Amino acid sequence: MSACYGLSGLVRPVVLASAGVCLLGAAPLGGGDGDALRMAVSTNSVSVVGVRVRVGQELIRTYRLRNFAEWGLRDVKVVDAQAVGGVARCPRGALAPLGTMVCRAVVRAAAGRHVSRVTATGVPTWEGYRSAYAAAPAGYDARASVLTLERSASQKRLSYRLVYSGPAPLENVRLRDPLLDPAALRCASGGGLPPSLPAGSDLECGAPAPDQPGPHESVARISGTTADKAVSWTGKPLPPLALAAEAVGGYTVPVPSRPSMPPRRARPVRPDGLSGSVGEGMRRLARGVLPRGAQDRPGPSATAVPRREAPLLPPGSAALPPGPVPPGALGFLGVPVPPGVPVTGDVFGAGPFGPTPGRPVPVVPTAAPLPPGAALSGRRGHPPGDPLEEGMDWAFISLMVVAFPALLAAITSVSRRSNPPGERD
Template sequence: MSGGLLVGLLVLPCAALPGVLPAAWAGGAGDGALRMTVTVNGRGHSGLRPPTVRVGAQVVKRYRLVNSGEAHLYGVRVVDPAVPAGAVRCPGRTLAALGELECVARFRAVGGMRRATARAEGDIPSLRLRLAATARAGYVGVAGGLRLTERVTVSAPGRSGRSLAVAWGSATVAYTVTNHGNRPLHTVRIGDPGLGLAPGATDCGAGGGAVAVLAPGASARCTAVVRRPPGTHRSTGVASASDRITTYGPRGERLPAPVLTARSSAVFTLPSRASTPPSAVPVKPKAAAGSGGAPGRPAASGSVGVPRGAAGAVGVPGAPGGVGVAGVVGAVGGAGAAGAPGAPGAPASASGAAGVAPGAAADGLPVLPPAPASAPPTPAASLAVPSAPLAPSVLAAGQRSDSTAPSSARRAFVLDDEGFLGRLRRRGREASELGIVIILLLILIPAAIAAALLGNRRG
């Protein structure tokens, strides 16, 4: 009886102190002696409800190890597949009996669900035991991002009404926005400060000036038509949106969703109507004060012109004063070039019957055929000279003729109508001939001097 009373007196105080009983009962070291809890950015139970962390932000995982046994644990380590290798750091490798230890891992968040089972281990060398504890933890990486591209189509400027002022040109800018994140984006707006477009001023289809919801990986197209003066312009597109996801910071603070932006640019040029080449306008040939015609037929317009591109003659065979160089001789003779005022005009000859002018002489000027003495006298009249250069056939015919007209008259006639290009070519030929003469002089003069000196020495 006294023995049973003694046992009851020893058990009742232990039953009255429940907190003391487990500690006293943990005198062994076995399964369940090591426990581990994990928090992610200050949030517990991350295995069931993983917190959201913005991609690129810092993730802080804290592993709390508790040793409820009476034996020390050596070589304590934590392995977590969701953490980069070597990121978990523990202050020591020994966990004392009835003690606690906290290991920490810090790294950058990546996109998607990152949940895994962490495992903590420790050894009791004297008992040849390895204790382990596991806990499931993780986070969700929120990746929000926009990409914006644009393409410009230019329309040529026109003219308004009958006004000669150049109107502004128009350009159509097509913006393409893409969600390359892993969460839907809301209220996507596009603006362009370079073109003076406020956010939402573009046409995005059914949504008006904004895209209501843009799913991950999807794209939307918005357009804008602008009018600008001719010249070079620069477009600077800006897209903005939000995924409306609240995330957690390293110390457990709540972070609101940021405004996501994307930019693009393009340079385009609006041409002006004045820069386009004007249409060719026909130029009337220069006419003199009169012209010779067929016998008994007066001149219709007072000038005779050779149509542009005509290489043949327009004179009438056998008619005096036919258009061609044969008729020109009469005009020159009328002006006193042949030395006799009122020289008779030349009738059409074999080479001039078709109105073909003779060719050029050796100095680049056309040779005029002589006027026959038997031609009837005609009143002196000036002949209209066409503004177009003489045809090659005319020059070839002139080379076969024997001209007795004075060279001064021929030169005066040709110089009056050779034009700018003819003068330029003639000056080039004269310059080349002058250069040859100078080179010959430079060679012959020293040779003459050397010969004179050699003669003096021999004398």
């Protein structure tokens, strides 16, 4: 019995005693040769199974095929359940003997660790030979880095909750809020906000809230970076991942209400029925016309008329003597009517029902003839020796003494200007 070996060193010897012939790769049809085709798989240029990537990242997966048989392979196909479409794309459909081929596929990283088995097959170009078959594991590890922020605000306190999960610590942590005083922030870990948060952190912080009246709205934002050791499609580490989270909200501080004013006390109503500003004016008017205490006397009273009201009296009138007088004896606004002058008209406060006790009853006298023998003196109702009349006379005399010479001098000056000495005829 003799044996023969293939040139490639991979062909199994087969001994035929009758013919002594060695056939390369002879095997029953329908089987598979796992030595003729070999495959190596890498993800993002890293051949390690479970390479670190980021969630949602597009991965480039490479399949390197090599044919160790001395015959060619056609209809080469690579099946990968993680690839988009489930099949890799190969540049050629045939693989020459002892040749190599590179196929590629795109994989979208999902959260978590994913490992699967990739298979490659090829059909021999020579009839009677079994199909080539190769398999290899492939996978990745994508861990999501998540940062969340929750904020609750009231009229007295701002509360924050920071939650971070990821494969690596969160560095350069910053919390910004227009309503927040960073120096007043206190966290459960002790002190202010720490500069870094380990993976799986759940931290609560708080600070006093502004208490100015009115609405308070703001956007709170927390940010940081994490070196998650993820690699790019070239196999190089990616820059640190920047994370951020926001929380929108606010509160309203009510405006303090003004203290209510105490109700005004109503002015007491006087017995005479006069109240308020109008009543006070009437009382003042009465006090200027009637003598003090005259309003309290029963029935109407007479009074001396002020000099400024003397022109209102008819010529030859004289004041009535003090004391009660019969109704109708007072003129308008308490102006006395001369004795003996009949007064007619409606009495204010008396009328057809008679006078009211205790109140003055002025009347408006109608024109009546003077009694016989009534003496008229003074001009325009002014009695003789009236200071007002005498003052007016002195004022007129003084005006004439001063104004007349001044007027004469002005006339002379104008005449001289109109006729200069050299131009007279």
